[in-house]
Amino acid sequence: MSSASLPLPGGLPLPDTQGPPGREAAQARLYLLNGFSLFLAGDRVRLPLHAQRVLAFLALARQDGVTCSRDAVVGRLWADSTVEHANGSLRTALWRIRSAWAGLVAAGRNELALGPEVSVDLQSCRDQAGRLLSRDMDLAAGDIDCSTLTGELLPAWDEDWLLVERERLRQLQLHALEALAVRLRKLGRYPEAIDAALRAVAIEPLRESVHAVLIDVCFDEGNVAAAHGYLRQYRALLQAELGLEPSPQILARFRTPATGEVRAPARAQPLQAAPSLRPAPAV
Template sequence: MYRSEPVSAPRLRLLGQFRLEYDTEAVELCMNAQRLLAFVGLRGHVSRTVLAGTLWPDVTEEHARGSLRTALCKLPGQERALLHCNRDSMSIADCVTVDAHALAETALSVVRATGTPDDRPALAVLRDCGDLLPGWDEDWVLLERERLRQLRLHALDAVAESLARAGCHALALEAALASVRIEPLRESAHRAVVSAHLAEGNVIEAVRHYRAFQRLLREELGLEPSHRFARMIPPTDSSPPITAR
């Protein structure tokens, strides 16, 4: 479909799916053009040698550089302006917003915070974003996906702790459960869930969640929760004693 000059800055969405859009209008690109934009978008600036060798690792350097030139040619004319190219390198244009960078910046701002900022906007970003380029299994994607996943998990832990200190227990629980959904075997997220329940006086909910995690850990890894976690749980008349190895 013909598109006139874009009315807003282009957005490169890499979380949840690949999508290049202006306003709400998506641009269809072939797979190699998507890979090219995604890699340069994530790196910001990269040499042509690294770019060609990473995207086409199983061919000669000459062949890889030829594939890179072909991928560039397959970008529609207007989309070529998204990349600044010179003889030795490429970079993403300043006008392009990349959602993976926004996620990383949000996560880093949370984990670096020393005060008590309002974490509710950060919670929405961290909770609602998807994984980086799901279904793409190239090494450069897997490494970046894991980096962003770890940043997101640590940020959600920090948000849960900050919101709990501020007395926002429901939101703290939301942050902790979002972390649990991403990585069900991560103990720190489960501790945050239990901490939020205890802060509201919901002891039974805390015990129930602890025991569910305990069963999961036994079934999946043959392990027990840490002593630190076990000590968080007060004894109840209706439950056997909490134990940990």
């Protein structure tokens, strides 16, 4: 039986409608970062949680090029339910999804996939990260935007099948932000490089390579005091969390290559008395 004729509880047939008029395929957008939201032709569509879970699961499968069997979807999303109840829940979820727009899900006899016309913010994040991490690819116009590289994957959902996916995304975002900071440093765009590096530090505060980039940017700008400040913060965190010291590689940045002397902040010069502004006495 095809998905177009899956019955609802009560025997109602699934409508063959392509959704409300005016909802174009190219305007179907699914957002999974920082929470679930779905937009069709610019309008937000509200779906029940069980339908949201199906769309999210299929979106994650699509990013890996996987087409899911119905049994796989049921087994992961309703693992604690009986087979009969789980299959019924899937049918109801598909009804609600296709009632919004049939193109959201491509449903075969035994397989399910997210509709090919649906864009997903998670895939945009992965594409951006891929360009940042590739030495051979030029950056797109929006690749220096860090917002898509810092979102969390459905943070309010308590789902076992999301645990590994969240860690995969975290690692990808972390490496992409570090790569972005390095690229921006080479371009001399220091404020943006510092912003990208600090966002990476927020994801993984103990990642030394990110602190090294942050310190390098400060030295490039001539902000030796700022570089020492970031080193102090990193050293204190490292000692408190792991009882370790920063590596010799990061400490070597604070010595001049020629003499090996410590690159210390410039000493503040004593203030000189300001010249008097009182008029000279009349002669």
